[in-house]
Amino acid sequence: MDKSQKAYNKALEKYNKGYINDSMDLCEKSISLNLNNSAAINLKGLLYYISGDLQGSKSLWKMNVHVNKDSVAKKYLEDSKKDDKLLSIYNTAIVLIKEMKINEALIMLKECSNSHFNYINVNNYLALCYMKKGDYLKALEHINNVLGTDRNNKIALQSKKEITRTGVVKKDKIKMMPLIILLVILVSITSIVLVIKNNSSKIVNNNKNNLNKNKTEDIVKNKTEDKIEDKTETGKSPKEEIKEEIIKEKPVEKFPYEELKSYIDNKNYDKVYEIIKKWDKKELGINEKSIFGKGKELLLTEGREAFYTTGYSYYEKMEYDNAKDYLMMAYEYGADTWYYSHSIYILALCYEQIGNIKEAIKYYTIYDESFDKGEYKEIVLYNLCLLYKNIDIDKSKHYANRVIEEYPNTIYNNSKVQDIINNNY
Structure with missing residues (x-):
């Protein structure tokens, strides 16, 4: 050979x-x-x-x-x-x-x-x-x-x-079937337990609310009877002092430990996000910090991709307001993911579609500054060129020149870009 x-x-x-x-x-x-x-x-x-x-x-x-x-x-x-x-x-x-x-x-x-x-x-x-x-x-x-x-x-x-x-x-999808069935059973059992638990909690809470209501009415009644004169020693009317007293007795908002735990167990990413966002950077106890951390971990491992998938689904349906809400959540938690750049770009598209040009420019600019060779780079530069045309012509020309210099053979190097460069706008 x-x-x-x-x-x-x-x-x-x-x-x-x-x-x-x-x-x-x-x-x-x-x-x-x-x-x-x-x-x-x-x-x-x-x-x-x-x-x-x-x-x-x-x-x-x-x-x-x-x-x-x-x-x-x-x-x-x-x-x-x-x-x-x-x-x-x-x-x-x-x-x-x-x-x-x-x-x-x-x-x-x-x-x-x-x-x-x-x-x-x-x-x-x-x-x-x-x-x-x-x-x-x-x-x-x-x-x-x-x-x-x-x-x-x-x-x-x-x-x-x-x-x-x-x-x-997974590598072996067939072996996953028993696990999926088991998860369905567990979710069903958990849902039943939660319904029973929530109903019991409602009964207890209703009783407590009735007692608190009666107690408050008694306080108001007693205080009113005690204040016969139009003005008290403080120079305030009895009604004003009663109102201040009730405000003072208003309880401080309690961290929703059980609710968050339930949302985590049921992977209700939307509700977990709401609680995490509301209580972030607030002072928490040890147990509260623990469940708060679990909620944040869920968002960083599973929730963020669910947000992106949901946001993209809304984008496809042209429901841009819903899309941007979910894409924003994906953007907040997805910095190290493959879909991070997509989230930013589609977020800009959504804002542009609903007419919020300020936010559209903001996220196009974030994309431009964050992804040097990103797959949407040429169209991002092109969109920034067009969006700035009626706002700041110098910036519009800046992006037009970048389209020409960085992507000379792109379809976006077209007559619109040339007109901006040559002042024909």
Whole structure:
């Protein structure tokens, strides 16, 4: 076996095992040793093809047809004619993702997935779309498609890491079924106990309230009877002194220990958030600090992603007021998460949609300052350019220039940006 064929065989083995970079290097070696090794040329073209380099793959196959009269390369070229259209569809889908039009992007990416062209990028973006929609099982399916072809793909590995961190997707979903059933039973039992407990508490509280009411009425009555004169020694009327006395006796608000504990047990993230926000930085006892800490921990481990998922769901329904409330909670607690940048960007979009330009600018600016190479960076700069046009033209021009300088080939480097630069506004 000659050296070129040996290198090709290794390249094919590496490709089948998911090491496409190693396979590419071995193809290069094989071709350099023998330009007539048509199989090595075709494989290298295929590696370009699945990686999204349409021109690179076509060039190699054309060379193989010209030099080696290879029929396989000719067939590849014929099949790739429709891929120019798919490349255009794919590029449009990327723009839609940046504009948070996920459902529209999914339709286009699914069309692209009917071909093996650009297989890795298409599946990575399909996974990203499903992650944004909270469908982690579907996202994992596309991540595994990528890793089956390129097991060292950084984007897919990062996405898988983020999904694993959520705890939603487990390695063995079948083994999870008994646990899910057990959790359902436990939640049902807990709900029944809580209903009984709450009803009992209401009866006790009603009795206490009646006693307190009677006691207060007696106090008021006695004090009124004792104050016969229009004015007391303090110079105040009896009614004024009675009112002050009642105010003095008003109890100090008590930390809702049992309520918070119940909300934590039932994973009522909204209520936990309300209590944590209200009592944060207030002086608490040891037991109160303990349950407060558990509430905060729940928000930092599970609640924040639930907030993002709910907020995004409202955003998709165009319920922007609800969306921003939940996205704000995700923003407050999600600084170290994969969806943190998405929360900020969508939050800005929501404020822009409801006409709160001040807050929209605020969160677009936070995104710009926080994510140097963020996936929404070019559209954030573009939006800031347009929003500032009627507010501060100098800032508008600043962002217009940044669009041109940092993203010269972007679709956002358009006539609107040029008009602002040239004072045609």
